[in-house]
Amino acid sequence: MVTITGIPDGWPTDEAAARAAQDALRGRVVVDETGPPPGAGTVTGIDVAYDDERDVVAAAAVVLDADTLDVVEETTAVGRVAFPYVPGLLAFREIPAVLGALRELTADPGLVVCDGYGLAHPRRFGLASHLGVLTGLPTMGVAKNPFAFAHDTPGRERGSAAPLLDGADEVGRALRTRTGVKPVYVSVGHRVSLDNACAHALALTPRYRVPETTRRADRLCRDALAAVSDGVLGLTARPLPGT
Template sequence: MTAATPRTEREAVEIQRELARRVRVDQPMVDPPRFVAGVDVAYESDSSAAGRLAGAVVVLDLADNLPVVASATATGVCDFPYVPGLLAFREVPVLLTVLDLLTVRPDLLVCDGYGVAHPRRCGLASHLGVVTGIPAFGVAKTAFVSTHGEVPPERGGWADLVDDGEVVGRALRTRTGVRPVYVSAGHLIDIAQATEVTLRLTPHYRLPETTRLADRACRGVSRHG
């Protein structure tokens, strides 16, 4: 798998706008997902600087108590500048390398970031979903461009994420009394199904198991070279 490599910020924005035109988040997946992959990237030093980074993908079986069925890691060099809203151009290349190494093809990708809850409706999950053709959504720790009303305090409670009058995701409570996460559909999945999968991936913690395990894997590679 390959992705377009922009030379300038302006080129990146144009590529992102073109990708956004191909995003589809109006329907759930036709077949319920079984193999769900968490993807994450760790930087060797400051995430705003150029340099080496590590990517990881960990695939869990959603139908069987979330065991790990496949995983892969890779390192790469990040040479695109740090620009809020364009972080996918720093991370997608190494993630495509890692996805090519997997022995199990995921049915669904879960990104530590955003889908359409993004200024140009094309966060990491949308970008990666369009490039790979694999359904994808994002679960972020903080809101980016959107706002929301009060989220009910119990697990499963949610409120719409709204940006410029458009609903772009949900603030979702995955643990009762714990601050919410921010879910947005990325590509080939809708927000209702993304919410359902997020709750299935959070039986014990605020963040999905996919995110927790992928984060651990890529940080381990980053620390040890």
């Protein structure tokens, strides 16, 4: 079956309202907790895929055993696109669908690993922090590209890191998850420490640059999007006659 997600009541419709919402919520981010230790319990990857042409979005949540990295549970949700892509306001585009997928889970998500940033954000309230505040779950962000803060190049070996600095504050780290491969960008979302977030990022990358959580969620939400685009929501053309 396909679960369909709506957009929460009062969800911002324009950029000014979205920025105001970030300003109103960022004070609720909890930064004095260490979070679950790597290898214990579960870790959950979330990701979203879009078909802006058809105004359709698909989200996926994949729960992994933190020790073995085996899949424990997978859920998806589809809906209409809630917000355009605007740098700094990514959460408003992704979160409604993500909440839909998380609602379907029966397993404990444990630490939620997001695509993007948490505190390493222009207003200190990126996607990972926003999702954490809305759900109460510990969250962290792992972005594939640099965003708001400059940084030095980390050492070439897996595990090397360079701080993302906002003045004197370390708001994240460029972390080398594989030797000789370009780094990823780790930041705290909610209820985890930066050190622990980096440890998790390394525990989740035994083979590839990107965490196993996000790789799994990425594939699942793309599959879900392809499935709905193929007619589940009555959005596509009929097969060609005689083919």
